[in-house]
Amino acid sequence: MPIDVKQGQMLIRKIQYLLDGLELNATDISNIEKDLMLGYISSLYELFLFNEQPDSKPMTKPKKVVRNVTKPVRVTKDIKEIIHPKTVTKPKPKPTPAPEPIPAPKPVVVEPPKAQAPPPVVERAPVVRVVHPNHESLFAFKKATDLSEKLRDQPISDLSKAFAINDKLLTISKLFDGDANAFKDTVKELNRLGSYDEAKVFLSNNVVEKFNWTAKNRAKTAKVFMKTISRRFL
Secondary structure (H helix, E strand, C coil): CCCCHHHHHHHHHHHHHHHHHHHHCCCCCCHHHHHHHHHHHHHHHHHCCCCCCCCCCCCCCCCCCCCCCCCCCCCCCCHHHHHCCCCCCCCCCCCCCCCCCCCCCCCCCCCCCCCCCCCCCCCCCCCCCCCCHHHHHHHCCCCCCCHHHHHHCCCCCCHHHCCCHHHHHHHHHHHCCCCHHHHHHHHHHHHHCCCHHHHHHHHHHHCHHHHCCCCHHHHHHHHHHHHHHHHHHC
8 A cells, every 4th residue: 555655754854843943942842832732643553554565576697607716827037047046246335535625604693673663453343233124124013002902012031932833833834934943043132132222124125025924924923023022021
């Protein structure tokens, strides 16, 4: 029975996304997340549960191995030359002439290096990073007016605990191309910053263009993400 490969790949992606989400908050795993993981694993197990029938193939006779036997090489040298080699007389060494006296070296006068003027110091203007004009719409949203919205928009002390498992998986998939490590590093850096303006500058220069948050299918999710980030600096 053939396996539904696409179904298996989809289940593996769901398991991977869920594992990436649990890695960010491994000490606080809810029963719903456990049941969801067990359900994915059970579906994957049932998909691969089938009986394999071994293929019956006729046995073939083993081929004979033919070994190449090399013939011995005859020695063509004369045996007499080997037994009675000719004696070679070495010439007598010539006497070596006496070495000529080495003249005394002349004294070398080293002039002190001339003092050079230090190179001029060029002062560089500090690099000022600002929010790109095309990104302003992602960071702007209306303030809460009624009581229910104000209660929902309470301050957040730690952004790594501010996202539910479904919101976290959606954000990683939509805004970070499925890269859970990129999401984790971004949240860690935002936690370190001291104001919402710093957070906007950081995201505009390092994240928005990289993951194309200004696209139509990502802008809405990016605005929801930024509203959650703003609660860190209330």
